[in-house]
Amino acid sequence: MSLREVFRKNVKTYRKKLHLTQEKLAELADLSTNYIGDIERSNRRVILDTIEKVAKGLNIEPARLLIGYKDKKREN
Numbered sequence: 001m002s003l004r005e006v007f008r009k010n011v012k013t014y015r016k017k018l019h020l021t022q023e024k025l026a027e028l029a030d031l032s033t034n035y036i037g038d039i040e041r042s043n044r045r046v047i048l049d050t051i052e053k054v055a056k057g058l059n060i061e062p063a064r065l066l067i068g069y070k071d072k073k074r075e076n
Contacts, residue, residue, distance in 0.1 A: 003066065007051070008042045010065045014058045015040075029057030 001009075015025050015036075022040070026033040030053055038044040039054070046054075048062075055062040 001068070004042055004045070006068045007046065007065050008040055010068065011036075011054055011058075012040045014060060014065070018058065020058075025054070025057050027057075029053040031057075 015022070020028070022036045023033045026036045029036070031050070035044065036054075039046060039050075044050075051062050051065060055065055058065075
């Protein structure tokens with residue numbers, strides 16, 4: 001699984017766990033609703049500043065949005 005896919009999955013999981021709509025998370029993260037939707041569909045390349053904004057909106061540490069990533073090249 002790519003790092004982008006892990007990020008996408010974690011954003012959606014944490015958002016749903018907190019019972020937030022994409023609209024509410026967008027408001028809390030100071031991003032557009034379309035941007036949050038694009039993140040959750042892996043249609044965006046995000047920068048570190050965006051990861052930080054999303055994490056702030058979810059009230060979690062940014063690193064938690066990247067947990068679960070495994071580099072297949074390093075596993076061999």
